[in-house]
Amino acid sequence: MEQKPLERKDQNSASPTRSLPAHYGRNALGEWLRMLTVAAVTLSLYVWRGGETLLFLLTACGVLMIGGLLLKLLGPRQVTVTRSLSRVSLAAGDTLTVDVQVSFRSSIPLPWMVIADHWSQGQHQELLFPGFRRSLTYSYPLEEVQRGVHRLHGSIVSWGDMLGLFTGGCQSGCGDSFKVRPRPLYIGGAALYSSMKAGDVALSRSTRNFSAEAGEIREYAPGDPLSRIHWKNSARKGTLQSRVPEREEGRMSCIVLANTPGEYQIPYGALTPRGQRSAAPDAFEQAVSAAMGLLLAAEQTGSYVQLFSGGWPEGMARHEGLGQIPSRVQDMLTEIAPDGGRSLSTLLEDASKGWIPGMTVAVITGRLEEESARSLARFLVQGVKVELYYVWDQPAPGPAGGTEKNSWSPASTVGASLTRLGANVYCLRDSCPSNGYKGVGNHGFQEKSTLW
Known part of the structure; x- marks a missing residue:
């Protein structure tokens, strides 16, 4: 299968390199609006009533927003997903194992990452915990694949902070494919x-x-090509003889x-x-x-x-x-x-x-x-x-x-x-x-x- 580098999703870019689903931008905007709203309400209550509890909540909101900003600025870059198949020749009903290798660059540890592959006849999601690692491998089976050409309609990589309040992601192209031939039925x-x-x-x-056996030689018929004429047998019998196709x-x-x-x-x-x-x-x-x-x-x-x-x-x-x-x-x-x-x-x-x-x-x-x-x-x-x-x-x-x-x-x-x-x-x-x-x-x- 082809190796497809995935492209980083830039939420603030007006013209990304590859068009991404519109809900990604809406989700990012919604995440920041929710946190800003919670922080603004907590700050108003703290100014009005004071108290250590509200101060703690306000500090937690600030820490979470700083983590989201760091994830945005220093999070994964140059994400590459490489897939390889365990078998080259496939017949209907076989089980195929897909080996996946994920590599990326990041200046901060990454709590979790989800990779979703959408094939023409099924899908698979894998939850990974990279931490300080920058390269991970895993495999998953596609059981009882059916006859036909199976194509990767989309592969989406998502990641986020510990609580999942701020997330990011990118998607790959759809060039990966493999063929499954019919299983022979011997009758x-x-x-x-x-x-x-x-x-x-x-x-x-x-x-x-x-050879010139009688079972493989017959009388010449109009339309027989010259390459089929048996000249030795023709000379012996006196009439044109042709090899049997x-x-x-x-x-x-x-x-x-x-x-x-x-x-x-x-x-x-x-x-x-x-x-x-x-x-x-x-x-x-x-x-x-x-x-x-x-x-x-x-x-x-x-x-x-x-x-x-x-x-x-x-x-x-x-x-x-x-x-x-x-x-x-x-x-x-x-x-x-x-x-x-x-x-x-x-x-x-x-x-x-x-x-x-x-x-x-x-x-x-x-x-x-x-x-x-x-x-x-x-x-x-x-x-x-x-x-x-x-x-x-x-x-x-x-x-x-x-x-x-x-x-x-x-x-x-x-x-x-x-x-x-x-x-x-x-x-x-x-x-x-x-x-x-x-x-x-x-x-x-x-x-x-x-x-x-």
Whole structure:
């Protein structure tokens, strides 16, 4: 994290270096007005009635005002707050420790100091007792940080005399920030690679060699680049032969992540009791974690992977490649939000332009809709392997297009119908961040399809 020097608050300055909250000036003026009022009343009573008690109170007021004046003139200067993080790579749900070092200059001992850090998803206040020390260190935890970019909205340092009658303060800028990436959720076959470290590619493009085996060579097709032509095999057979692209070798997968608000609205009847809503994980966070897990699993197996999601130029993948997942892709999943403008069915149409039979398509959404389910059924008929990850299922439409709510059962849902058509269906509600995001089980059904 960046090191930000804090700037001294000058209450009597007409144009401070950095604009400060208006209540600081009002508080300083109010402090002196209160003490002057108390001193003036005590002095009037002493002149009128005399007495040792009033003299003592008048002397105490004078001592307190002298201490406030010394705090103003000789108090802390050049206050610097330096923060450092205990961890560089963070995943959602981790606990982060922030180490803070405070240094300043002061000609008088300082009774107390309060440092308040206001982060985007929480705040922390620390009470220190500097005394004659001019440098102090402390640390505090940020527990179970959520996915996203966390920024320091403000840091305010306050100090004062022993009784807190006179105070001062300064504030820092808001440049400190850190990123928390989604915690990978390994699902199905991807759970086999959950013990591997991100970045350890099991099979990379540089280690593959294209031999002249029949399984890796096919007849030349118009549009194949010259770099793919296998000249030795072509000369032997008398016709042009092309090396099979990696995506045609069955190592290509496509991940489609729905991110429209409607896809993650809780369906009627799926609301949990009020006392249990805080414990239930957010549906979109589960979806993003599933996408991260699938990407890292493709990285470990050396698969050619695509990633489609809303908020990107129409028909273009947010990521497409082989090998290690770029940092920009993980940063994109860190900042993505359910604010896309294209429905899941539209995303499927855009992504399917490059699909071929035999490849695997992973579709991640919150709730199963009939329109997108019909598109997936069409792809299954075309020979595309479909893996569907959802949070809430929906009743399958009846023969007349309606739903049989009275006879609803787990075997008469959209997910069950897709399963009977050959799709692998996984329910994300079976996973929970508190359980370490273990692999999600497959939901299979054996009854006859009721959707189509």
